[in-house]
Amino acid sequence: PTPTPDDVALMETLLTASEPGSPATASRAVDAFLKALNPRAPASASSTSAPATAARKSVRDLLDETVLRCATDVLIAEPVARLESAWRGLKWLVDQCPTAAGMAVEVLDVSRGDLLGTLEDALSSEPFDRPDAVFVVDTNDDVAVLARLAAMGERAQLPIVVAVAPSLLGLSPDELSLGLEEGREQVSESWTELRQDESSRWLCAVVNRVVVASEARAKRAAFTSPALAVAAMLASSFRDTSAFARIFGQAGGVRAPTTWEIPSGREKGLSIPTEVFLPIRAQAKLEEHGVLGLGSGRNADAVLLAAAPTVFGGGYAVPLPAQVLTGRIVRFATWVRDQLPPGSGSAEVSSIFSQAAEVFLFRGATEDGQLKGEVVSTGNGHGVHVTATVRPEHAGTRFQLAFTLPLRA
Structure with a gap:
């Protein structure tokens, strides 16, 4: 359901409160609470006995920790966690789209079950009024649904970029990079069949979520959809070049909202802007399976792409920017023909x-x-x-x- 204005205001308040500057705000709130408990406490610390000061500090630290844990519990619970992910990711995208760049971002808020029907209706407008691309934020590994999205993109003549789960490759997020390196990935027959269908030229499957919030003290990280990351990179390219092609390598990288330190595994302690560290070799392996993988440098904050394949694997295929351009030209030519x-x-x-x-x-x-x-x-x-x-x-x-x-x- 669509959030009410009060829900939106509450969400923004919660998220703003979790920004890096919030510890000072929380500290002031705790201080005010302690003063309310003991209004006769002297204003000057020098006139307070050492034991009383230590006791107040202990109480303050305890309250501070309790407030932090409560706030963390709220932010990691549904539906707040899902809303934070979408809100921060959408803000990151919109930040790449200044008014002068001539871009518009339209948001379609629907339930997972209503996605296909609602999207079909939204794309039934005149060819020249359709968007340049559609980005499906929710993660999906149902090949039947992905096939329907591909067919929808083909009919509308525009690419549909959809977030997919590592389970599409038979791997968990934690083992994605190592599993690719060791060749343990497996794809289903239905995925292989979809890749031979011409409609899959209009489908781009992307994996590896992007970090949008990281709080070391609270031991909390929030991630947004990789589909929004691809949208941000395309928007950044169009903003700077009036084209969609500058999304590769360092020149096409886009700085993520923040980074996090990988907590465990062989890359423990590495600071990156994505959920998993995907080196160029891993991205190339994903490309072989028709999947776009978001990467980065080591201890860096920019999201990088070594390749941007569409799902199609049946012969000559073009990268995502060229597929966006193909759709633009076909829709434009159809519109001109009609005039x-x-x-x-x-x-x-x-x-x-x-x-x-x-x-x-x-x-x-x-x-x-x-x-x-x-x-x-x-x-x-x-x-x-x-x-x-x-x-x-x-x-x-x-x-x-x-x-x-x-x-x-």
Whole structure:
């Protein structure tokens, strides 16, 4: 259910109180409580006996610890833990989207059971009104659901990025990195079959949550969906370059809200911005299975990508930025086709497509790419043959696209 304004205000108060500056606030609150218990206590510490001062300090420390434990218990319990994860992750994403960048973030808040139907309705708008990508925050390892999301993305001509659990690979989160290194991962036949389906070009499965809160004293860490991390990286790239391709390597890294120290295992004590440390080798192994893995450097705070595959494994496939661009171009061309006056000639069609692409796709920077449309004969009449070429820096790979749309009578 959608939170009420009072719920939102309470949530923001709780989360704000858990920021690094909160110990001082909590300390003042405890001091005020102690003064209320003993209003006749002298204001000057110098006039207080040593035993009384020690006793007050012991009581204060006890209350401080009790308040901290209570606050921690509240934050790690559902539904607060889930709300904190979503709230902090969404804030991180929105921070990458200043107004001047010309981006919009729309949030669809639905239950897991209503996801598919509600998303289908949301994507039934006109092609040019659809988003560039959809990001499913909740973790899923149900291949049947993932297949339906892939088909939905194909129909809407836009990528759907969904968080998946390591269990999709037959591993637990704690053993993800080592399991990949030792080759212990296993995928189901249904996953292998989905990867051969053309619709899986429009599905991106991402693993490894990002740290959004870390409190050493409370021994608490909060993580957000890896799907929001991919959204933040794409948004950061678009903000700085007007394209989605700069998400790889150090140049494409995005600083996470915070880091945490791995508490156990062979990487114990390592400070990273993700739940699990995934080196480049592990990311490459995930890519072989059609999964995008979020990585980072050692003792660093930036989320990094070595690769950004879609799920498709049946042949030539493009990375996620190029798939986003493919969807943009197809939806744009469909929209322009629908605006053509009846009986438009080849010269008129060519002019309309070129001019519209310059304004809406490339923002006047024709050196970044070109899109052309020409009238051709088809088996059922006439169509518009669309060709697009975009520089690798703006697509993440060498990019050429051609397709034909039927002209309406």
